[in-house]
Amino acid sequence: MGTPRIPAEIDPRDVLAIDSLLSDQELLGRDTVRRFVADRVTPMWASGSTRAGSPVEMAREFGALGLLGMHLDGYGCAGASATEYGLACTELEAGDSGVRSFVSVQGSLAMFPIWAFGSEDHKARWLPSMAAGESIGCFGLTEADSGSDPASMRTTARRAPTGDWILDGSKMWITNGSIADVAVVWARTDPDGPDEGRVRGFVVPTDSRGFSAPEIHRKVSLRASVTSELVLDSVRLPADAVLPGASGMRGPLSCLNEARFGIAFGACGAARACYESALHYATQRIQFGQPIASFQLTQAKLVQMMVATQKGTLLALHLGRMKDAGTLATPQISFAKMDNVAMALEVARTARSVLGANGITTEYPVIRHMNNLESVYTYEGTNEIHTLILGQAITGIAAFG
Numbered sequence: 001m002g003t004p005r006i007p008a009e010i011d012p013r014d015v016l017a018i019d020s021l022l023s024d025q026e027l028l029g030r031d032t033v034r035r036f037v038a039d040r041v042t043p044m045w046a047s048g049s050t051r052a053g054s055p056v057e058m059a060r061e062f063g064a065l066g067l068l069g070m071h072l073d074g075y076g077c078a079g080a081s082a083t084e085y086g087l088a089c090t091e092l093e094a095g096d097s098g099v100r101s102f103v104s105v106q107g108s109l110a111m112f113p114i115w116a117f118g119s120e121d122h123k124a125r126w127l128p129s130m131a132a133g134e135s136i137g138c139f140g141l142t143e144a145d146s147g148s149d150p151a152s153m154r155t156t157a158r159r160a161p162t163g164d165w166i167l168d169g170s171k172m173w174i175t176n177g178s179i180a181d182v183a184v185v186w187a188r189t190d191p192d193g194p195d196e197g198r199v200r201g202f203v204v205p206t207d208s209r210g211f212s213a214p215e216i217h218r219k220v221s222l223r224a225s226v227t228s229e230l231v232l233d234s235v236r237l238p239a240d241a242v243l244p245g246a247s248g249m250r251g252p253l254s255c256l257n258e259a260r261f262g263i264a265f266g267a268c269g270a271a272r273a274c275y276e277s278a279l280h281y282a283t284q285r286i287q288f289g290q291p292i293a294s295f296q297l298t299q300a301k302l303v304q305m306m307v308a309t310q311k312g313t314l315l316a317l318h319l320g321r322m323k324d325a326g327t328l329a330t331p332q333i334s335f336a337k338m339d340n341v342a343m344a345l346e347v348a349r350t351a352r353s354v355l356g357a358n359g360i361t362t363e364y365p366v367i368r369h370m371n372n373l374e375s376v377y378t379y380e381g382t383n384e385i386h387t388l389i390l391g392q393a394i395t396g397i398a399a400f401g
């Protein structure tokens with residue numbers, strides 16, 4: 001039986017020594033991404049800018065680091081473990097949720113369906129250039145009137161007598177939409193046709209006639225991410241544009257599992273960045289002749305943020321280990337996406353309060369993370385939808401409608 005050590009010093013960034021649960025390879029990969037974020041992502045905001053842009057300028061660098069389609073194998077992808085992918089998401093989101101979003105959408109939402117459900121031609125045509133960051137992908141599921149209930153989508157895919165597909169409709173809130181070279185678009189087939197009205201996925205080159213992607217402006221969240229509408233005005237595609245391996249809602253929902261997994265890790269990065277910012281500020285800021293870190297109420301906030309972040313990180317790591325072992329179930333992904341994003345948002349709000357008035361400026365990263373997390377709370381299944389997925393899992397009763 002071991003006697004607890006009395007440490008001379010504890011690492012405030014990793015009080016539970018979670019790093020000791022990671023292999024050398026995992027630490028190496030994690031530290032590489034951490035350095036990249038410090039060198040390339042953090043300076044994006046150094047002037048306190050609220051820039052609206054896109055990490056697309058870094059796409060080839062992400063590719064060179066093996067971050068795009070990182071947990072897929074073959075076709076130029078890195079073939080990393082799920083845990084390694086998750087750890088990378090944590091580091092990217094410690095920089096900015098929009099940067100993690102870019103990598104999530106490319107790898108988990110655009111490359112994954114091509115990799116899992118595409119034909120050999122789709123894979124050979126798109127995956128190597130997407131893995132290298134030379135081609136950008138997006139994922140069109142949500143519509144203006146079909147958000148939490150994507151099965152109610154109105155975008156249609158009709159078969160022409162020639163066998164071509166004709167897509168009509170529009171998608172809303174699509175990350176990377178107007179900078180994409182290829183869109184994976186989900187559409188409902190003709191109820192009287194051979195697909196009997198099932199939802200199918202299509203690989204749509206964005207230079208197809210009838211395709212356009214107007215950007216959505218005036219966002220005050222995820223400003224480092226491009227969000228667009230996709231308009232499909234009788235877009236004619238060859239017969240082989242359909243993903244052969246996906247029929248029904250199981251196809252798009254399987255892609256969401258991959259992205260939600262990355263978000264469960266990513267949220268811990270945003271929380272960590274907010275906690276560290278508040279910890280540093282609290283030791284520097286003097287009020288009543290003392291650093292505010294010396295006040296019991298401030299210490300309570302710092303400890304709550306630290307404990308919540310560490311617990312979330314353990315949860316994410318457990319998820320990663322289960323995914324690598326092939327035992328992960330979808331409600332468990334909902335558990336972690338729901339709880340870790342809510343945790344990160346709470347940590348961000350608490351950190352904001354520790355920074356006082358300075359907390360409302362973009363001189364510090366906290367309010368940027370806080371605003372970003374409002375989107376992360378909503379996308380990839382809202383907090384309420386994940387609550388209901390878990391509610392159904394434990395009661396056996398669906399309470400969605």
Ligand code: TGC
Nearest residue numbers: 101104141148150151175248249250253254330379380381
């Ligand atoms: P339901 O009738 O329950 O199921 C239909 C079929 O799908 C299967 N299924 C799943 N398969 C894989 N993974 C999952 N997580 C699955 N959940 C269900 C199910 O077994 C069934 O299969 P089969 O073969 O029997 O037909 O489905 P439903 O239509 O009632 O929907 C349930 C619900 C509400 C949970 C689902 O619609 C949902 O998750 N809604 C939330 C929508 C959402 O998350 N949208 C995300 C859009 S993408 C995005 O936000 C990107 S953000 C990008 C960024 O990171 O920047």
Ligand code: FAD
Nearest residue numbers: 139140141142147148173174175375378379380382384400
């Ligand atoms: P709604 O579904 O209208 O929900 C509104 C509110 O009602 C929410 O609080 C919700 O939880 C609640 N609600 C809905 N149904 C229920 C219910 N049954 N019970 C209880 N409460 C309920 N989509 C893509 O396809 N691809 C993308 O790349 C993409 N990127 C995005 C990027 C950003 C920045 C954002 C903000 C969104 C993105 N989305 C994307 C869309 C995102 O997935 C949807 O916004 C999300 O699924 C919620 O849909 P909605 O916004 O229409 O909200």
